[in-house]
Amino acid sequence: MATLGDLERAVMDLLWEHPEAITANTLRDLLSQRPSATEADSRPLAVTTVLTVLSRLEKKGLVERERATRPHRYRAVTSRADHTAELMLEVLGSAPDREAVLARFIGTVSEGEAETLRKLLGRD
Amino acid sequence: MATLGDLERAVMDLLWEHPEAITANTLRDLLSQRPSATEADSRPLAVTTVLTVLSRLEKKGLVERERATRPHRYRAVTSRADHTAELMLEVLGSAPDREAVLARFIGTVSEGEAETLRKLLGRD
DNA sequence: CTTAGAGTTCTACGAGTCGTAGAATTGGTT
DNA sequence: AACCAATTCTACGACTCGTAGAACTCTAAG
Numbered sequence: 001m002a003t004l005g006d007l008e009r010a011v012m013d014l015l016w017e018h019p020e021a022i023t024a025n026t027l028r029d030l031l032s033q034r035p036s037a038t039e040a041d042s043r044p045l046a047v048t049t050v051l052t053v054l055s056r057l058e059k060k061g062l063v064e065r066e067r068a069t070r071p072h073r074y075r076a077v078t079s080r081a082d083h084t085a086e087l088m089l090e091v092l093g094s095a096p097d098r099e100a101v102l103a104r105f106i107g108t109v110s111e112g113e114a115e116t117l118r119k120l121l122g123r124d
Numbered sequence: 125m126a127t128l129g130d131l132e133r134a135v136m137d138l139l140w141e142h143p144e145a146i147t148a149n150t151l152r153d154l155l156s157q158r159p160s161a162t163e164a165d166s167r168p169l170a171v172t173t174v175l176t177v178l179s180r181l182e183k184k185g186l187v188e189r190e191r192a193t194r195p196h197r198y199r200a201v202t203s204r205a206d207h208t209a210e211l212m213l214e215v216l217g218s219a220p221d222r223e224a225v226l227a228r229f230i231g232t233v234s235e236g237e238a239e240t241l242r243k244l245l246g247r248d
Numbered sequence: 249c250t251t252a253g254a255g256t257t258c259t260a261c262g263a264g265t266c267g268t269a270g271a272a273t274t275g276g277t278t
Numbered sequence: 279a280a281c282c283a284a285t286t287c288t289a290c291g292a293c294t295c296g297t298a299g300a301a302c303t304c305t306a307a308g
Contacts, residue, residue: 003127005295024255046298051256053296070305071255084219085228088212095208099240104209106244114245116223120230121242129266148284170269175285177267194276195284251308258301265294272287278280 001090002060007045011053012062012083015076023071024051125214126184131169135177136186136207139200147195148175 004012014030015022022030024047031044054074057063062083066073078086095101106114128136138154139146146154148171155168178198181187186207190197202210219225230238 007296045296048256048299049297052298055257056295079224080219081221081224081228084215084225085232087215088225088229089232091208091211091215095204097205098237100203100205101208101212102237102240103244104205105212106241108209108213113222113226116226117230117241118245120227121238121245131267169267172270172285173268176269179286180266249308252306254304254306256301256303258299260299261297263295266292268290270287270289272285274285275283277282 001087002062004062007049008053008057011050011057012076012080015063015074016080019075021066021073021075023073025071027051125211126186128186131173132177132181135174135181136200136204139187139198140204143199145190145197145199147197149195151175 018026018030027047027050031047031050054063054065058065058074062077063074064077065075076083092098092101106117109117142150151171151174155171155174178187178189182189182198186201187198188201189199200207216222216225230241233241
């Protein structure tokens, strides 16, 4: 699975925040009023820039688009939760000593999260 | 945290398999008889190549070396399990809806691993 | 039908990373 | 003083990413 750059990541976040798909139209609005990470870096991105990364994300299989409608509609293929969980699985799978990894993982997770995990695992 | 390339990864694996640190000497042996991924790609790496990536890994904080001894001794800073767990944590932290991610994660993990997790989490 | 304008694709460049390794340098040993 | 192994420096080609203008393609209006 691919690792995303900063802008790619930001675009995925846009898509995840906008489940009803975005288009070149939507984009213009989003770009003008987006909270820029560095506060005052001012100049908004060109629309084509975002279109380019959308294409790249499509090639990577993270985004799909409807080509039928005129302003193409872009949407994320998987939810952010799914995507992230998948990544975690992949990372876990990259080590041969999975048990050991899980042990460390559990050891570092917050107590609240540990509780969540217990619930999710259920008893027996 | 950094994402590793193929060779960098392979070198880390070498280090992790060799807890007693490796040197330019050790390297020569390891390189000649290492199992090449593609079976018959034949030509072994130059020693300097590996030294270069070791330096890069050092800069990334994954490797530390003893400069006192003449053949410098390289070793991994963290165990593979620690490193991997850290990565997983980082991935998990990249999403705002951590609970949802954990839910998906648990849903995908094998039953055996789920059991392991239950044990690790303990009751209450 | 012809055309303009919105929307889409193509092409490109500069910075950064990685695999790769020779060239130059250093430092201990004879 | 000189040699040799070990280390560092420098470099290049391939690839990724942020960035976006140039060129092209629809569709809707005239």
